[in-house]
Amino acid sequence: MYFSKSFIPILKNNPTEAKIKSHKLMLRTGMIKQSSAGIYSWLPLGFKVMKKIENIVREEQNRVGVQEILMPTIQSSEIWKESGRYEDYGEEMLRFKDRQNREMLYGPTNEELVTEIFRSSIKSYKSLPQLLYHIQWKFRDELRPRFGIMRCREFYMKDAYSFDISDEEANYSYNKFFISYLNTFKRMELSAIPMAADTGPIGGNLSHEFIILADTGESKIFTDKRIFEVDSTKTTIDKNSLIKLRNDYDKFYSVTDEKFNKVKFETNVPENFRLQTKGIEVGHIFYFGDKYSKSMNASVDFNGKKEFVKMGSYGIGVSRLVGAIIEAKYDDTKEIMKWPMTVSPYDCCILPIINKNDNLNLEKANNIYNALIENKIDVLIDDTEENLSSKIKKFNLLGIPFQIIIGNNFNQQKIEFKEINEEPKYISLENIIKILKSKKIN
Numbered sequence: 001m002y003f004s005k006s007f008i009p010i011l012k013n014n015p016t017e018a019k020i021k022s023h024k025l026m027l028r029t030g031m032i033k034q035s036s037a038g039i040y041s042w043l044p045l046g047f048k049v050m051k052k053i054e055n056i057v058r059e060e061q062n063r064v065g066v067q068e069i070l071m072p073t074i075q076s077s078e079i080w081k082e083s084g085r086y087e088d089y090g091e092e093m094l095r096f097k098d099r100q101n102r103e104m105l106y107g108p109t110n111e112e113l114v115t116e117i118f119r120s121s122i123k124s125y126k127s128l129p130q131l132l133y134h135i136q137w138k139f140r141d142e143l144r145p146r147f148g149i150m151r152c153r154e155f156y157m158k159d160a161y162s163f164d165i166s167d168e169e170a171n172y173s174y175n176k177f178f179i180s181y182l183n184t185f186k187r188m189e190l191s192a193i194p195m196a197a198d199t200g201p202i203g204g205n206l207s208h209e210f211i212i213l214a215d216t217g218e219s220k221i222f223t224d225k226r227i228f229e230v231d232s233t234k235t236t237i238d239k240n241s242l243i244k245l246r247n248d249y250d251k252f253y254s255v256t257d258e259k260f261n262k263v264k265f266e267t268n269v270p271e272n273f274r275l276q277t278k279g280i281e282v283g284h285i286f287y288f289g290d291k292y293s294k295s296m297n298a299s300v301d302f303n304g305k306k307e308f309v310k311m312g313s314y315g316i317g318v319s320r321l322v323g324a325i326i327e328a329k330y331d332d333t334k335e336i337m338k339w340p341m342t343v344s345p346y347d348c349c350i351l352p353i354i355n356k357n358d359n360l361n362l363e364k365a366n367n368i369y370n371a372l373i374e375n376k377i378d379v380l381i382d383d384t385e386e387n388l389s390s391k392i393k394k395f396n397l398l399g400i401p402f403q404i405i406i407g408n409n410f411n412q413q414k415i416e417f418k419e420i421n422e423e424p425k426y427i428s429l430e431n432i433i434k435i436l437k438s439k440k441i442n
């Protein structure tokens with residue numbers, strides 16, 4: 001792709017309406033465009049990042065045995081009346097009528113719909129556990145949409161649901177999501193801390209929010225710093241290994257403000273380990289037992305006895321993660337973004353110096369481009385006539401992690417290759433490909 005033909009509408013200056021760095025950068029680099037309050041279009045650069053995030057989320061759900069489905073965005077009010085949440089949900093739910101005058105809504109979450117799907121097909125405990133997920137747009141008519149896609153009205157979410165026969169088995173399902181979330185965020189180079197959370201309108205009594213520390217976050221957290229040291233790398237999907245991991249985390253007092261208790265915080269956490277700060281919620285998992293299965297009559301046969309299934313639900317803010325990664329990685333003062341290679345919109349850019357009426361450097365850039373594309377490296381050529389320093393500045397802002405520079409003394413064996421904001425190396429094309437390929441694996 002040539003930069004001149006790409007749809008990356010960069011703004012000259014930071015937009016004044018944006019208050020936090022992710023919102024600023026996303027508007028500035030043309031990743032998104034607001035269409036109405038809290039509703040955005042995703043332009044190519046932003047969309048590419050979101051799709052890469054989505055894919056990591058999908059792979060990590062599949063890895064722990066969750067099956068992908070796709071439920072619609074539009075739901076009927078009937079199932080919400082069964083669960084009793086139609087009234088409770090309040091004004092965040094967008095309600096409307098179809099031409100037959102039926103009450104419909106744009107799904108803010110899917111517990112009811114997935115329970116309805118489950119109960120119509122699964123009849124025996126032998127089919128349990130059932131773990132299902134989908135990645136779909138949600139609508140919540142937030143009172144104060146703000147910070148761009150961080151708190152918007154229409155957003156992209158992965159939501160998963162588990163169905164089990166007993167509390168113990170349900171806890172095992174919960175723990176599978178627990179480890180899959182840690183692995184998911186790690187692949188985006190984020191350190192997300194699981195914090196005990198309130199269950200809110202979803203109900204139930206076991207819940208963790210996955211929080212990324214950031215000053216601009218909306219969640220207040222109170223934590224024991226030792227939780228940052230917990231190591232999940234040796235955890236397997238085995239029941240006991242997961243119980244151990246949960247204990248390793250849960251033994252540290254670490255909560256969001258709804259659960260905060262000053263006395264508990266001060267008695268459980270030695271003073272030098274106490275941390276009170278802010279963070280961004282990127283994921284939230286809940287266990288709520290038979291709250292929906294009872295009200296919606298979702299049961300299975302267990303040796304001749306009718307048992308209501310035990311359920312949990314598990315969300316990840318796929319679109320919010322785009323902003324959360326920027327909050328974690330963007331250097332405000334230097335105006336440099338460095339996307340983690342696993343979610344970067346492009347792996348590398350080629351910046352040829354283009355002299356008037358001379359296509360030589362552009363031709364060289366094209367040759368390198370073709371070699372990279374053949375090796376499945378996603379690359380963009382800046383074919384504009386801007387000078388090199390403004391090209392570098394522009395690509396530092398866009399955050400593409402690697403840059404190949406083609407100047408007038410280009411040498412095939414010693415190509416100028418640099419990681420964003422680092423000193424250049426002079427290496428062969430084969431070595432560039434080797435490095436880029438190795439960085440892509442994660």
Ligand code: ATP
Pocket residue numbers: 109140142149150151152153155157281282283284315316317318319320
């Ligand atoms: P919050 O506390 O931020 O309002 P929530 O607890 O209502 O979120 P959940 O129902 O747990 O959210 O949704 C799962 C995930 O979806 C959240 O962890 C978050 O990452 C994302 N999310 C929720 N609301 C929004 C929103 N308005 N805009 C963007 N992402 C959102």
Ligand code: MG
Pocket residue numbers: 209281284
């Ligand atoms: Mg939440």
